Amino acid sequence: MLKANLNSINLFIVGDCAHMAKLVLGIDLGGTDCKFGLMDETGHIVRKAKYPTRGELGPQGVLENMAENARKLMGDDVMRAVGLGVPGVMSSARGFVYEAPNLPGWVNVPVGAMLSQALGLSVAVNNDANAAAYGEFWAGAGRAVETMIMFTLGTGVGGGIILDGKLYTGPDDTAAELGHMCVKYDGPRCGCGAFGCLEALASATAVRRMVMEALAAGRSTRIEIPDNELELGAKAVADAAMAGDLLAREIFDTVGQALGAAVGTVINIFNPDMIVFGGAMANAGELIFDPVRREARAHSFAKPFSRVQIVRADLGEDAGIVGAAGLALKAERG
Amino acid sequence: MLKANLNSINLFIVGDCAHMAKLVLGIDLGGTDCKFGLMDETGHIVRKAKYPTRGELGPQGVLENMAENARKLMGDDVMRAVGLGVPGVMSSARGFVYEAPNLPGWVNVPVGAMLSQALGLSVAVNNDANAAAYGEFWAGAGRAVETMIMFTLGTGVGGGIILDGKLYTGPDDTAAELGHMCVKYDGPRCGCGAFGCLEALASATAVRRMVMEALAAGRSTRIEIPDNELELGAKAVADAAMAGDLLAREIFDTVGQALGAAVGTVINIFNPDMIVFGGAMANAGELIFDPVRREARAHSFAKPFSRVQIVRADLGEDAGIVGAAGLALKAERG
Incomplete structure (x- = not known):
């Protein structure tokens, strides 16, 4: 079983960039906490973290905070894709959140563009429940x-x-x-x-x-x-x-x-x-x-x-980060 | 609106076989009646007919009867595909009916192979309710x-x-x-x-x-x-x-x-x-x-x-024949 492992060691071989294994970052934004998981292309988590969402900062502040925490977790790893799950109504094709009732001020936010700009990486945005289901499908009970x-x-x-x-x-x-x-x-x-x-x-x-x-x-x-x-x-x-x-x-x-x-x-x-x-x-x-x-x-x-x-x-609390990452990988592969 | 027309005239230009418009036959098998519709590749019905199913003949007899009536309706037209809707549980991929409760003796019948052999044409078999829905989607209310x-x-x-x-x-x-x-x-x-x-x-x-x-x-x-x-x-x-x-x-x-x-x-x-x-x-x-x-x-x-x-x-009673034909066309196009 693919299980989250907080203490797992990053065993990727460091080498020529073109041959280096790339990682995927999955982010699960909740009303209280924001979870981050760095994983390989099979959904195996190599590092994870959880920070307060700080919803009172509003969309711009929440996303800046998120980008900073994401950068910390990614460190110098070579990234392939970033996925984000948001608890709201959205267009995932456009990375645009119409409304997220548990996040103050989240009305018509171009989340994908904002986070992508902050990180310099393309970001796939999905509804959090859909992301969790995809996580279980990709690397959990439904694999x-x-x-x-x-x-x-x-x-x-x-x-x-x-x-x-x-x-x-x-x-x-x-x-x-x-x-x-x-x-x-x-x-x-x-x-x-x-x-x-x-x-x-x-x-x-x-x-x-x-x-x-x-x-x-x-x-x-x-x-x-x-x-x-x-x-x-x-x-x-x-x-x-x-x-x-x-x-x-x-x-x-x-x-x-x-x-x-x-x-x-x-x-x-x-x-x-x-x-x-x-x-x-x-x-x-x-x-x-x-x-x-x-x-x-x-x-x-x-x-x-x-x-x-x-x-x-199977994945418990990690389903959201795993699924967000899996959907980002899928979007990148087209 | 695409409507069935019992009296419509077949206006296809007769000519070199390779350039002749081909027709699709849709068959809707019911417990009482079996409906037939010959149509073009947009679902426009050019001829149709209805015969008693004669369920008492059992699967072999019902299918022989069906093939004979299909041949009558097709006449000398050049056919592209044949589709059949059956009221039962089946594998549409294999054209195999496990069970059709309203048809006596219909248990484990390789309908696709049997009708295909009788007609010398490939036959796509689907559940009748699915075929009707596809008919409305392809050429009816949902087009x-x-x-x-x-x-x-x-x-x-x-x-x-x-x-x-x-x-x-x-x-x-x-x-x-x-x-x-x-x-x-x-x-x-x-x-x-x-x-x-x-x-x-x-x-x-x-x-x-x-x-x-x-x-x-x-x-x-x-x-x-x-x-x-x-x-x-x-x-x-x-x-x-x-x-x-x-x-x-x-x-x-x-x-x-x-x-x-x-x-x-x-x-x-x-x-x-x-x-x-x-x-x-x-x-x-x-x-x-x-x-x-x-x-x-x-x-x-x-x-x-x-x-x-x-x-x-939109299609009323014709939804089943239109959808069976549409699914046959889709299967043929792959």
Whole structure:
């Protein structure tokens, strides 16, 4: 398995520039932190780093800061390409970000041109969820398959689609919003305003809401509720479910039903080789995977179900940097 | 608009074979009828015909019968390619049908090889719903777009997916089962065994079931119920809804909600240029399209919703023959 290794040594042979192995830099810009990974052309990470994003600096400041940290990490290595994942709506062809809701002031920013100028290198810009999916496809759980769908179960539910070896993003780069598949049109309201989205039933936020609603309705539970209820994570609910808590089990049943319906739908739509789950919720392991596989089987046809592998992501937090780098390499190769 | 014309005259100039325009034959095999269309390389139909399938003859007999009728229609025209749509599970690459539930004895039939041998021409075999979607894309409602999703609302709900100008069928050719997207995981049971499939809420069969359940529950309605309730079609319910019948309106509301949720999901997944509705239910016009557009908007993000056109199919019953021919032409061009 290709795993991130913070302490790995750069073993490239130093020599004539034309024969020197070139590296790829992947950057994963988040609202809080910005991650950097320097890797070879197979996605093997040779150095990585994480710095605060400092969103308060605005786009220009964030990108200057990013370029400086990138230069530090690259040092004297010969670079082949730079890739960047951004949490927003964009044109990846133009490297242009229309909007990034978690980054103050990020409206209509020509990110690709700005970072490229600062670094003197061409930069491929992609949506962060798409980059993470491509990372798992290129060098993670999906590296042996051609058609792979990824769900990232975090605060929200993200998605990514790889068809016949290519990232599918749609004509406006807004495709693959798998968290906003409707699995119960009369279901709870989602943050996006719609009813019954997968995200409203299977995200960490949804789990917290279900716990709080049950408590408000007078249900008793062994789930440990922190003083600040916003800190209640899926792990506390998972732990209580493992310990036999009824409410926690009911909640994971709902999560499993919603996810299973979405996974079954994705199987019937795409006939994929593999479905990969990333994000903190996927760490609940068989508590999630058991009901998801059972429900997905009930919601899909036998032939495509018999093909699909439903697995956990391999790269963890590195999926974003690896995928951003992989997409940069792909863009450079044309 | 490219429309079928039963009486159109074959205007191709007869001359030296090498310079003579070649025709393409599209065949759409159904459980009851088999349709044939001879067309030019733009999908313009020059002659067409329909014969009973005679499923009782079994695969060999059905294909011999088909070849004979194809020869009659082709006459002395110079043929370029033959395409066939089959209602079943198959490998289109191998022209091999694993199973066609509505055709007795169709299990593991090398359809492509058999028909090709009988006609002395290469034959491209595809799933009938995929062929119909390709027909609308190539020469129908979607001819000006690149990314198009089709729903066919009939006895069941079929689907077809065209991405970046190419038919997407998945590694087992089982993709695009859009009738079996789950839109309400605690919804009614579908013919496929799963709960809350689009088909269980928005097909003609679902409409009939909802009427019958309401009558059994003592509801009154102006919907005209035929002696044989299996003959109750969506049209009778649509007529009653137009005339203000409350039950009929409620049923169309449910259909609209389910379809809108599925369409919104498809918009969020694919970011398509166009969504096309075919089949008898689409004839209910704005009674269907109004709630579908409203619900689809509520279930999708603004940017992809602003791109997508939601329209009725153009080719009607001819979509299958046109698409089978178009796919044959595409296969021949490689």
